[in-house]
């Protein structure tokens with residue numbers, strides 16, 4: 001009985017239990033080289049002290065290394081989602097969601113975010129760029145995960161989104177005047193100087209980057225989806241201040257005029273882009289602006305629309321965006337605009353992030369390019385190429401594994417069964433094999 005218990009304990013031990021300094025060797029049939037977009041066989045990654053020490057079939061295996069043989073699988077760099085809202089997700093009744101948001105305390109909402117962060121990591125997303133949260137719950141979550149208080153992806157966060165009065169970022173829309181806290185406490189401001197001050201304030205309170213609402217949106221209320229909501233001068237002030245402070249700028253934007261203003265102002269990425277036209281795409285291509293299509297956001301909106309779960313004010317906007325988004329994405333791919341990978345998780349359930357890959361491929365993105373978008377290209381967009389995005393010596397050991405060959409079947413990315421973040425194994429679904437427990 002006692003031996004059985006001991007065996008059960010041994011089987012349950014994570015790979016990291018071999019000791020924090022024990023080298024780990026990950027073996028699989030294939031490895032995805034995000035630099036070339038090609039598969040390498042066999043896949044071999046040597047991990048030591050949270051970093052990749054060596055890769056490739058010729059790598060020397062360190063003495064005493066723990067070998068994890070993942071079999072007929074593909075090793076990939078930990079996925080990066082460039083557009084999430086990790087602090088929440090919608091319930092089945094939007095009215096109840098409103099009541100909950102008024103009643104729940106900040107600590108309670110932080111606790112609610114913990115399983116969402118965990119689900120994201122377990123789906124293979126070891127890094128996320130969070131684009132909008134209230135009350136700095138995102139900053140607390142980021143810091144808590146960094147300190148090891150909670151399990152989740154590495155987070156770069158924007159804190160609250162910046163925008164104009166009554167715009168998409170203004171959560172006070174549709175409420176009577178005076179009901180909610182001052183606009184100024186929600187990232188809302190008007191005029192270049194006031195918005196510049198908002199950038200400074202967000203950075204002061206923990207923002208890694210700046211999110212700005214350049215046009216209307218689908219799920220906000222009392223505005224239309226495509227109108228520009230900031231002037232050229234306002235956008236320029238935001239980008240100038242953010243870039244001076246070494247922060248990137250992500251612009252939520254659906255309509256062509258708002259997108260053009262944002263691109264001219266020098267934002268780093270356009271999010272959603274439902275109504276992209278040829279002129280706008282050409283401007284984006286010339287400026288090297290990343291396009292984060294968030295195809296899964298539109299899919300999530302469609303699901304809620306079909307189930308009758310959207311507030312009446314948003315139904316028409318959802319239909320309008322859905323009618324155009326797929327075509328916009330196809331055109332962007334055809335024109336050679338830089339496509340990054342972001343889902344808008346939080347519009348739908350966290351943990352579904354991997355479904356974006358198949359939607360990109362359906363829109364004409366080659367499978368290898370979709371995998372590069374979520375790895376090396378997103379590492380560029382986030383400014384993390386020194387440490388992430390490729391499986392190479394010196395990079396952080398963020399490694400995920402999917403069964404089979406994701407270039408043959410992109411939906412393999414929805415079957416992540418192994419997740420390592422900075423050398424720590426957070427998920428390993430292999431059936432425990434008795435032969436490996438003794439080593």
Ligand SMILES: [Zn+2]
Pocket residue numbers: 083084085131132344
């Ligand atoms: Zn969003």
